[in-house]
Amino acid sequence: MPDSPPPEHPHPRAHMILMGVLAACLLFGLWGIWTVASGGGGDDAAALRDEVDGLRQEIATLARSDQVSREANSDLQITLAERDEEISALRADVAFYERLVGSTSQRRGLAVHGLRLQSQGEGAWHFTATLTQTLNRAAVSSGSLSIAVEGSRNDSLERLTWAELRQTEDAPGVEYSFKYFQQVEGDLLLPPGFKPLRVIVRLAPPRGAAVEESFTWAEATAATPRSAPDA
Numbered sequence: 001m002p003d004s005p006p007p008e009h010p011h012p013r014a015h016m017i018l019m020g021v022l023a024a025c026l027l028f029g030l031w032g033i034w035t036v037a038s039g040g041g042g043d044d045a046a047a048l049r050d051e052v053d054g055l056r057q058e059i060a061t062l063a064r065s066d067q068v069s070r071e072a073n074s075d076l077q078i079t080l081a082e083r084d085e086e087i088s089a090l091r092a093d094v095a096f097y098e099r100l101v102g103s104t105s106q107r108r109g110l111a112v113h114g115l116r117l118q119s120q121g122e123g124a125w126h127f128t129a130t131l132t133q134t135l136n137r138a139a140v141s142s143g144s145l146s147i148a149v150e151g152s153r154n155d156s157l158e159r160l161t162w163a164e165l166r167q168t169e170d171a172p173g174v175e176y177s178f179k180y181f182q183q184v185e186g187d188l189l190l191p192p193g194f195k196p197l198r199v200i201v202r203l204a205p206p207r208g209a210a211v212e213e214s215f216t217w218a219e220a221t222a223a224t225p226r227s228a229p230d231a
Contacts, residue, residue: 108132108133108134108135109133109135109136109211110131110132110133110141110143110203110205110211111131111132111133111211111213112129112130112131112201112203112211112213113130113131113132113181114129114130115127115128115129115130115199115201115213115215115219115220116128116129116220116221117188117199117217117220117221118221119221120187123189123190123191123192123194124187124188124189124190125187125188125189125190126185126186126187126188127147127185127186127187127188127220128183128184128185129145129147129183129184129185129201130181130182130183131145131176131178131181131182131183131184131203132180132181133178133179133180133181134180138179139179140177140178140179141176141177141178141179141205142175142176142177142178142205142206143173143175143176143203143204143205143206144172144173144174144175144176144203144204145173145174145175145176145184145186145201145202145203145204146162146173146174146201146202146204147162147165147186147188147199147200147201147202148160148161148162148165148199148200148202149165149188149190149196149198149199149200149217150196150197150198150199150200151194151195151196151197151198151217152194152195152197153191153193153194153195154193158194160190160191160194162202164191165188165189165190166187166188166189167189173202173204174186176203196217197216197217198214198215198216198217199214199215199216199217199220200212200213200214201213201214201215
């Protein structure tokens with residue numbers, strides 16, 4: 001039996017061309033699939049990003065609005081508290097004037113109606129003393145006011161004089177002159193380590209006996225200071 005001729009192999013160049021065409025078709029198909037997939041998903045991703053950005057903007061707007069509301073509410077509370085203090089002070093003033101000039105008010109000579117001390121920091125204090133005189137309403141009361149403070153330092157009782165509180169040797173008192181009432185103000189300086197307990201206000205008229213009125217430190221530094229007895 002005669003031998004069959006060997007099978008013919010395709011030409012190497014044709015084989016390479018065929019492989020190239022197949023590879024190109026495969027790449028083109030993959031590119032088409034990727035384009036379709038990425039195109040559809042891109043729209044969804046963009047929509048999600050827009051929604052997230054919108055929500056973030058809403059959250060930021062709400063946060064700013066909440067902050068503004070909180071600040072406005074805080075300012076309102078402060079304003080209301082200030083108004084309450086003003087109303088209380090006005091009521092106290094009205095009660096004071098009624099006691100001072102009322103037909104049933106008790107007539108008194110020169111007196112210290114009240115004392116208030118306000119801290120200025122670092123041992124400094126500002127005092128306001130309210131002086132009254134209703135015994136002789138036609139007369140003018142005049143003189144000088146001075147203050148002494150009793151307390152303790154280094155476990156020892158101590159009394160600070162007016163000169164020590166003013167840190168000036170032979171410091172003159174604060175002058176006053178009025179018919180019915182007057183508020184006299186000034187400043188004091190307490191030394192470091194001194195613990196005040198009591199304040200003594202002294203009124204020295206040019207003639208006659210001096211008048212003294214004492215207040216505890218807690219009373220003088222309270223928001224609503226105590227008036228002197230029988231004022």
